[in-house]
């Protein structure tokens with residue numbers, strides 16, 4: 108009976124697709140990729156319009172002193188934002204100034220009942236980052252007071268993700284470590300006359316809280332009048348197993364007349380007939396989130412207890428309980444949470460996708476759990492950069508996947524090496540070519556990445572899509588009689604003939620010669636050396652969005668009806684150049700965030716840009732004999748969704 112009242116507020120609920128699911132009520136700010144309220148969008152558009160008209164007015168003035176027309180200011184994409192910007196300004200700066208103490212102590216308190224998703228990355232960045240920025244400490248505290256939902260696997264997965272993002276917990280703690288202390292404080296609260304054992308059922312509690320829509324007057328049940336002695340005896344009876352779940356619970360005696368529902372005699376303890384993974388059968392009663400969280404914050408000396416805005420109303424009960432029972436008073440403040448549109452994040456829906464084998468597992472690269480984002484190859488630093496770019500305010504943000512990918516793309520552009528990869532290879536025999544070594548830089552912009560030598564062979568592979576059987580004027584790649592440049596190769600090539608498999612209609616081989624006349628071909632394409640050049644066959648998985656719409660949850664017939672049939676396109680015969688081996692040995696790319704601390708990082712830390720194709724990372728399905736690559740993001744934003 109108490110669960111409805113208390114667990115609705117459980118901190119960092121892992122099952123929180125709600126924000127994304129609400130997307131259609133909001134409107135898209137096309138400039139930032141955020142979903143915002145109608146009012147907010149109007150405000151922003153007005154502001155931009157004003158700015159634009161001011162800029163126009165400025166432009167209109169005669170530029171007497173200017174000697175040359177100014178180049179239009181390019182977007183500052185090459186200069187990343189100060190990685191600490193989110194702590195130096197805005198909400199988090201204000202929070203610090205409200206309580207400018209040293210050392211800062213924070214905590215990240217997930218419930219171990221699911222895999223973390225992209226929204227939690229923000230909570231990790233905020234809590235761990237805030238402490239780190241101020242030279243303080245952050246605890247990783249498992250809020251494990253609900254034995255019904257917890258599983259061992261989630262504990263390790265959560266810690267992994269914190270470390271992967273580059274943070275080290277000051278200590279790993281468990282709310283359950285404090286069960287005895289919390290119990291003693293519950294007795295203290297009873298003795299203070301501030302808690303009572305209640306036997307009311309859900310329906311009755313609802314009535315006490317004003318009924319449907321809170322329309323009727325609120326009142327307290329008769330159990331609130333019991334004496335502290337009676338309540339103490341009954342609470343002990345709860346502890347000793349006299350009551351079954353839902354027959355009795357301990358309630359805080361707050362203020363039913365207060366306007367804040369978090370003051371309407373919340374549940375403090377409930378009977379649960381489940382063994383706890385850490386305390387076994389020792390307890391038959393378990394404290395609620397509302398009772399546990401604020402007290403554990405006090406025990407750990409949390410100076411700034413940062414949580415998301417759905418806990419704004421809880422701040423009153425948080426402070427109320429701490430003031431009754433403990434000396435050290437932490438300060439709770441609330442920031443807007445981060446969600447992503449165009450996907451589902453709720454545990455139930457993810458489970459369905461996994462169970463029905465629609466995806467490859469909880470870490471399928473098309474999902475937005477953090478293990479999935481990691482497997483896909485998104486670098487932890489790009490996630491932190493994304494959070495930092497969005498900034499921290501009290502507004503919830505729902506962001507389009509495209510915006511997230513834009514950050515990843517920019518991040519990879521600066522930090523990973525370039526290689527040549529051909530998705531759908533077709534051999535080109537260059538009649539007058541001889542084998543020659545060419546030295547190629549790993550990055551045209553960053554000499555520090557070094558270079559490598561690849562073999563240009565008489566037969567090379569190019570991508571099927573770079574050849575046409577029939578040429579046309581507006582086509583600039585390879586066709587019979589037409590020349591195209593090969594990246595890093597000695598000369599452009601000109602196709603002379605080709606052969607086809609009559610059965611499939613597919614081109615099986617192209618014949619070509621060097622075109623030594625054309626010095627500057629219109630287009631360059633990538634190529635990969637033949638067998639024996641060190642190039643290797645690999646399986647490439649191109650990932651697109653799993654759903655067709657921005658709001659799969661409200662799609663007709665449910666989100667399973669909104670699946671994109673092209674969300675995973677596999678190229679089983681792709682070929683990667685020989686430089687891949689060195690890139691693999693030198694991983695992680697980039698040497699950033701948590702990956703270097705983990706040693707070599709996982710397969711996903713083998714990242715590169717395949718020139719003219721996309722950004723890729725090695726998949727965990729890779730074996731000694733078989734390389735599997737995942738597309739992290741395309742090179743450019745797809746204007747239309749596939």
Ligand SMILES: [Zn+2]
Pocket residue numbers: 304305306307328329330331
């Ligand atoms: Zn009652």
